[in-house]
Amino acid sequence: MARDRFSTATRLRALGAGAAERVYRAQSKRVRAPRKGRLTGRAALLALVLCSLVVALAYPTRQYVSQRSDIADQRRQADRAREEVRELRELRARWQDPAYVEQQAREHLHFVRPGETGFIMRDGTADPHRPVDRRPADRAWYENLWDGVDSADADQASAH
Numbered sequence: 140m141a142r143d144r145f146s147t148a149t150r151l152r153a154l155g156a157g158a159a160e161r162v163y164r165a166q167s168k169r170v171r172a173p174r175k176g177r178l179t180g181r182a183a184l185l186a187l188v189l190c191s192l193v194v195a196l197a198y199p200t201r202q203y204v205s206q207r208s209d210i211a212d213q214r215r216q217a218d219r220a221r222e223e224v225r226e227l228r229e230l231r232a233r234w235q236d237p238a239y240v241e242q243q244a245r246e247h248l249h250f251v252r253p254g255e256t257g258f259i260m261r262d263g264t265a266d267p268h269r270p271v272d273r274r275p276a277d278r279a280w281y282e283n284l285w286d287g288v289d290s291a292d293a294d295q296a297s298a299h
Contacts, residue, residue, distance in 0.1 A: 249279045 233239045244250040251257040259279060275283050 249281070 241250075249257055249259070275286075
């Protein structure tokens with residue numbers, strides 16, 4: 140009990156300078172040592188605020204990203220539509236040219252000018268003894284016309 144009457148400074152002077160340094164170092168380590176594994180009130184409040192911000196901003200951020208994606212899709216569709224309009228205008232301009240109209244009529248409808256003779260050349264790969272069964276889209280328009288007339292005559296003859 141006698142030791143309790145003396146102050147720490149008095150005891151340290153009695154122990155010497157080396158002992159005093161060791162005591163001060165030990166005290167400073169105890170004071171400065173951070174608390175490990177404990178969550179302070181400030182840290183908990185900061186974590187709560189950050190979580191609240193993340194939750195509060197998540198939905199608007201998702202909506203923003205979704206709307207930006209929709210805008211990009213709409214822009215791509217508008218660009219495609221502009222390109223299609225440009226191509227259709229070019230096609231319309233070509234159809235205004237009588238030479239283009241004549242070329243298309245000759246190519247697709249097998250039209251010929253007065254005084255010309257039209258021929259359809261076979262490529263030679265078909266068997267000449269076997270009848271050629273071509274789809275109506277592969278034949279000339281007048282072949283389809285005559286086939287229609289022939290089938291109408293055949294239907295009418297079989298009805299009588």
